[in-house]
Amino acid sequence: MLQISLIKFLLLLIFTINYSSSFSTPLNMSMHSVNMKHILKWTPLSCSTVNYTVQFQGEYELHNLNGSWVNAHDCQEISENKCDLTPDLSSDLDYSIRLMTKCDSETFWTQLPTTFNRRNTMLVAPNMTVAIEGDIIHVGFNTFLPFDITVRLFVSIKGAEQNYSTHVIGMFPYHFSTNVTHRGEKMCFRAEVFVEAINKSCNIDTQCVITKNTPEFGIPVMVSTAVVIVIAVAIILGCSAKRFGPYIKQNFCHREPLPSPLLDLPPKNFVSCMNNSSEQTDPLVVAPA
Incomplete structure (x- = not known):
């Protein structure tokens, strides 16, 4: 009887050890959410072959779909120890997140200790x-x-x-x-x-x-300088016109010569506009009626 009890105890101990090693939660999972970018991370395992699958469950799946879980789009049987859940967790809801790990011939399930809501993201100012x-x-x-x-x-x-x-x-x-x-x-x-x-x-x-401190007299000085420059330019242009006027007139304002027929006519052939008639004329007197 004692032997049977001892055998049962040993079998129960072996089963408990195997169960604990197969279904414990050896992974340390955490969510890193900064500026609405949600990255799930966990500690990797040392296995000859290992892959991870991430699933999430929102309030809709929990209450309307009999508590079903949804596979994360880009995190199915991956070898990395992180998963970008930004496109999956796109609503202001509380999400439960779990991770399935296949390490050699064993399978582990690890769940995030608390639910995650994207409102909990950390904002880093630009x-x-x-x-x-x-x-x-x-x-x-x-x-x-x-x-x-x-x-x-x-x-x-x-x-x-x-x-x-x-x-x-x-x-x-x-x-x-x-x-x-x-x-x-x-x-x-x-x-x-x-x-x-x-x-x-x-x-x-x-x-x-x-900000730079501009002197109060800066603007009046600039205006006065501009006025002086304009006056100087006007004086220079006036002197230049007086000095170079004949040259400009000679080179740019040509005097057209008279036509040759007019040059050949003697002065006597010109008709005077004066009335040289010697005919006597009587004055006209108008008497009142």
């Missing part, structure tokens, strides 16, 4: 660049996010941040330009990025630039 070009300040945002964003830009003067102006940028390439309004002072720019798809936002650190 880089903001501020540059001055003449009297224009350009503000740009280097972003390659896979979704649309709305940027709220706050412009203020250093030391008077409470008096700021707000500008909304909602279209690619997310660029803003403004004139320099306060010369010789620091103009500061702060931004907030909002993602409407997941109702989440993040802030971008403030950047300040120093």
Whole structure:
């Protein structure tokens, strides 16, 4: 009787060990979601042949499809220890995720400890660049996010941040330009990025630039210089016309000579327009009626 009990105990122990080695969860799974890109990762196993298959289950599959699981599109029998689930987890739902591992002749199932929702993604703010070009300040945002964003830009003067102006940028390439309004002072720019798809936002650190200080007499001096140049040019042109006028008249304004028939006529042949008639004429007197 003791031998039979010992044999049963040994068989149960062997079965428990084999069951634990075959159906335990040796993989450390985790979801890395940044800027709406969802990557599932796990620790690899040392097997002669190994492949992984990822499945997910949303609320629709859980309640309407009898708890069925869906195979991830690009993660069927793969050898890598990561899977991009971005196109599969495209709704604001809670997803359960599990991994099937085939290691040599054994199969393991590992499930993510908690459900995942894309609203839990970590937002990393895009880089903001501020540059001055003449009297224009350009503000740009280097972003390659896979979704649309709305940027709220706050412009203020250093030391008077409470008096700021707000500008909304909602279209690619997310660029803003403004004139320099306060010369010789620091103009500061702060931004907030909002993602409407997941109702989440993040802030971008403030950047300040120093604008050039143009002297107050700069513009009058420029105007006076322009007037002096115009007057000088007018004087030079006037002197040049007086000096080179005859030369220009001689070379560009030709005097046409008289026709030869007119040159051959003697002066006596010309008809005088004066009335040289010697005929006597009586004056005409008109008497009143």
